[in-house]
Amino acid sequence: MTTTTTAGPPAPAPRRPRRARRVRSTEQPVLGRSPVIWRVLGYALVIGLASLYVMPFVIQLATSFKTNPDAAANPLSLWPATPTTAAYQRLFGLSESHETVPxxxxxxxxxxxxxxxxxxxxxxxxxxxxxxxxxxxxxxxxxxxxxxxxxxxxxxxxxxxxxxxxxxxxxxxxxxxxxxxxxxxxxxxxxxxxxxxxxxxxxxxxxxxxxxxxxxxxxxxxxxxxxxxxxxxxxxxxxxxxxxxxxxxxxxxxxxxxTLTTGLARLVSGGLGSGGQFPLKLAAAALSxxxxxxxxxxxxxxxxxxxxxxxxxx
Missing domain, CATH: 1.10.3720.10 (MetI-like)
Known part of the structure; x- marks a missing residue:
């Protein structure tokens, strides 16, 4: 006596995983991903504003090393025509040719x-x-x-x-x-x-x-x-x-x-000599x-x- 076996239906083939659809993000890009040009413009703006702030101090320092005629002729020049330390020598009492500044x-x-x-x-x-x-x-x-x-x-x-x-x-x-x-x-x-x-x-x-x-x-x-x-x-x-x-x-x-403030006020008002004396005044202001x-x-x-x-x- 023989027995016959019937095979069942074949197993379904495994489905391939569906690829996820890319969803376009609608969020705005963060600051770190912003175009390079905007960052460059931002840095340029900051540097420009900083330069405007620092420029008066640079002019002050440069003028303190000028002579009186050079300071009057070129007040905004960033480099003295004939650099000199006469203003600082007068402030510290090292100059004998001018009135002493206390x-x-x-x-x-x-x-x-x-x-x-x-x-x-x-x-x-x-x-x-x-x-x-x-x-x-x-x-x-x-x-x-x-x-x-x-x-x-x-x-x-x-x-x-x-x-x-x-x-x-x-x-x-x-x-x-x-x-x-x-x-x-x-x-x-x-x-x-x-x-x-x-x-x-x-x-x-x-x-x-x-x-x-x-x-x-x-x-x-x-x-x-x-x-x-x-x-x-x-x-x-x-x-x-x-x-x-x-x-x-x-x-x-x-x-x-x-003090320095009241003394500089008297110096600026002409209480310690006549003339502009811009190098002397700006040298004292720079030191203060x-x-x-x-x-x-x-x-x-x-x-x-x-x-x-x-x-x-x-």
Whole structure:
């Protein structure tokens, strides 16, 4: 007896996977994929604007090495016809053929006042900012509103009151009258307050549990964390006190207390000789900008970081 087996239907052949259809993206290209021509034009625009900004400083530096006739004949020339250092020699008292310019005395007064004012602002502004940010006392909100109101008052309005106050207290035409009114700055207090409010309170609570007092928490715990804001405040205080003019104008009258700003104003007005004297004036102006430029370029990244941190509140 034989058995027959019937074969079933053949298995279907495997289908080929269908190729995915390309879908044309409708999204705009990102900046990195933009045409090269636009990037080149953007860089060219930035370089052009930077050149316009730097050009006055280049002309200033070039003119400081010119003679008086050359500066008057070619004021915008970027290269002196006959380079000379006569202007710098006169500023530092190395020239005997012209009237002496007390530039070193101006420089010493500016440095002395700037160091004291910068140190005072960093200390007092940080203490006041921490008090407004953390301490609970009656009238704190009203005091902060008063601080904002002071920031909104133009400095030119306070010139006559400053003169009257300094004269009343006998501080007119003294170093005390030049330094003490500038030791505290409303803008610096505002910067430090905003930064201290971004510091986590848990850090201070942990220090308080360990037995630290208010001043110890401020000095040993919070202040080291505020290095970016402190550097920002240092740069702004140094720049502001170095370039201060109106306050020194109403607080002094003797040549003994002249700073770079008041001395340069007298030099430009013709108080130290006749004629244009453009090389001498621009040489003094170029030297007066060097300390601020060095300080800013050395601490630029801390300045930007501190400004960003002070503008963010957690």
């Amino acid at each position: 530039f070193l005395r101006w420089l010493g007064n500016s440095a002395f006042v700037t160091v004291l004012v910068t140190a005072g602002r960093v200390l007092f502004d940080s203490m006041a900012g921490y008090a407004l940010a953390r301490l609970k006392f009656p009238g704190r909100r009203l005091l902060f509103l008063f601080l904002l109101a002071v920031m909104a008052v133009p400095g030119i309005v306070l010139l006559i009151p400053k003169f009257l106050v300094l004269s009343t207290f006998g501080m007119f035409d003294t170093y005390a009258g030049m330094v003490i009114p500038l030791l505290v700055d409303a803008a610096g207090i505002f910067i430090m307050k905003q930064f201290f409010e971004s510091v986590p309170r848990e850090v201070e609570e942990a220090a308080r549990i360990d037995g630290a007092g208010v001043f110890r928490i401020y000095w040993s715990v919070v202040l080291p964390m505020a290095r970016p804001a402190l550097i920002t405040l240092t740069i702004l205080s140094f720049q502001g006190s170095w370039n201060e003019f109106t306050h020194f104008l109403v607080s002094t009258q003797s040549a003994e207390y002249e 900008t060097i300390p601020v430029a060095i300080l800013f370029f050395c601490f630029q990244r801390y300045f930007i970081r501190g400004a960003n941190a002070g503008s963010v509140k957690e």
